[in-house]
Amino acid sequence: MVKQSAPQELADIAPKLVEVTDNVLFEDVWERPELSPRDRSLVTVSVLAALYRSEQLPYHLGKALENGLSVEELSEAITHLAFYAGWPNALTAMTQLKKIADDERAA
Structure with a gap:
């Protein structure tokens, strides 16, 4: 699967939202093996x-x-x-x- 990430243009106004989206949602939740x-x-x-x-x-x-x-x-x-x-x-x-x-x- 191609690495997903939050819209980087939001990083200047919402850096924490982008960080959490990338690190928790896309790098953790989406990668869990229980669902394809x-x-x-x-x-x-x-x-x-x-x-x-x-x-x-x-x-x-x-x-x-x-x-x-x-x-x-x-x-x-x-x-x-x-x-x-x-x-x-x-x-x-x-x-x-x-x-x-x-x-x-x-x-």
Whole structure:
């Protein structure tokens, strides 16, 4: 897995947040062996979509694809969560997934 890190442009105003994100979230939690990176990505994308965290979602959709999830699997997860987390949340997540999938096909 490619090393993840907090947005470094935030370091000048939130150095501790960047440090904790890098050292605790990405270097510890994401590396724990009890879940694979693929499974962690599925959980992360689902929660971000369910909570309408649309600013963070595109990055994690891309990471989910890098971690082995397919566009079809992500689409199915988002469709499933529509009934539990709300239709607008799912449509927003699906729109972001479509953009990422279209960009990948064009590349």
